[in-house]
Amino acid sequence: xxxxxxxxxxxxxxxxxxxxxxxxxxxxxxxxxxxxxxxxxxxxxxxxxxxxxxxxxxxxxxxxxxxxxxxxxxxxxxxxxxxxxxxxxxxxxxxxxxxxxxxxxxxxxxxxxxxxxxxxxxxxxxxxxxxxxxxxxxxxxxxxxxxxxxxxxxxxxxxxxxxxxxxxxxxxxxxxxxxxxxxxxxxxxxxxxxxxxxxxxxxxxxxxxxxxxxxxxxxxxxxxxxxxxxxxxxxxxxxxxxxxxxxxxxxxxxxxxxxxxxxxxxxxxxxxxxxxxxxxxxxxxx
Numbered sequence: 543x544x545x546x547x548x549x550x551x552x553x554x555x556x557x558x559x560x561x562x563x564x565x566x567x568x569x570x571x572x573x574x575x576x577x578x579x580x581x582x583x584x585x586x587x588x589x590x591x592x593x594x595x596x597x598x599x600x601x602x603x604x605x606x607x608x609x610x611x612x613x614x615x616x617x618x619x620x621x622x623x624x625x626x627x628x629x630x631x632x633x634x635x636x637x638x639x640x641x642x643x644x645x646x647x648x649x650x651x652x653x654x655x656x657x658x659x660x661x662x663x664x665x666x667x668x669x670x671x672x673x674x675x676x677x678x679x680x681x682x683x684x685x686x687x688x689x690x691x692x693x694x695x696x697x698x699x700x701x702x703x704x705x706x707x708x709x710x711x712x713x714x715x716x717x718x719x720x721x722x723x724x725x726x727x728x729x730x731x732x733x734x735x736x737x738x739x740x741x742x743x744x745x746x747x748x749x750x751x752x753x754x755x756x757x758x759x760x761x762x763x764x765x766x767x768x769x770x771x772x773x774x775x776x777x778x779x780x781x782x783x784x785x786x787x788x789x790x791x792x793x794x795x796x797x798x799x800x801x802x803x804x805x806x807x808x809x810x811x812x813x814x815x816x817x818x819x820x821x822x823x824x825x826x827x828x
Contacts, residue, residue: 549787550804551771554579555603555610556709559658561777562607564634565804566598569787572617573809576610576635579789581776584801589635591809593617599702599750600652603634608822610634611653611661613645628671629653629663636818641681642672651700656685658825664700678824695739698750709774711735723757728779729794730759735773754783767792 550569561582578587600613630639667681738751754767772784781792787805790798
């Protein structure tokens with residue numbers, strides 16, 4: 543009898559100024575992989591595997607999709623020299639650090655790109671522990687007009703909620719459990735995301751289980767979409783759902799068209815190419 547395996551978990555970061563999505567794949571439990579998804583043609587560049595835990599809610603993609611910042615915990619366990627966790631900037635789909643700060647422990651919010659050429663990391667960015675920052679890029683400890691979380695879950699919610707707000711999501715007032723919404727850019731429907739933050743670690747997706755639904759406007763009719771690790775409108779205005787290790791396009795008639803199945807992928811560590819070890823050129827202004 544074959545061994546039953548849980549599907550991998552997918553988390554997507556959509557670039558706001560390019561048809562790019564960065565896909566973070568988790569599974570087996572101590573392995574992660576980055577892929578670049580070209581949303582205009584639905585092609586993929588599958589990149590580097592790493593044996594570590596990347597905190598998906600504390601990571602982000604730059605506006606043009608050329609940089610990825612991740613908060614990582616190594617698989618080797620606590621390090622007496624405080625090198626067990628770190629914040630790193632890399633060029634997706636690779637984890638090789640262009641700049642890296644060791645943190646030590648998980649009491650850290652991670653990283654967030656508030657502007658094209660800046661990174662918020664919430665602590666003094668000087669000095670760097672590895673790599674360098676180019677003269678056109680800055681690390682900052684403030685987010686002008688950003689969301690600030692003061693509750694006990696600030697490490698998980700600060701970057702995540704800033705990403706949601708930047709992407710056009712807004713919290714639905716007084717909804718319990720907590721619900722966020724984002725209108726479709728192309729039709730009269732609104733995507734709803736309900737957060738079950740108190741869920742058990744034993745539940746697939748725990749402790750943050752997400753339920754999604756569509757609300758038709760102006761009738762208010764709600765169409766359940768079920769649990770997913772991620773869902774959003776992509777740069778083309780399509781509703782994309784990550785369920786059971788697959789990226790799917792939700793069709794207007796309720797059918798799911800599979801874009802890619804990440805479940806067959808197995809860890810194959812490889813060295814990054816030379817281009818992934820140097821900073822990209824300065825983004826071109828509009």
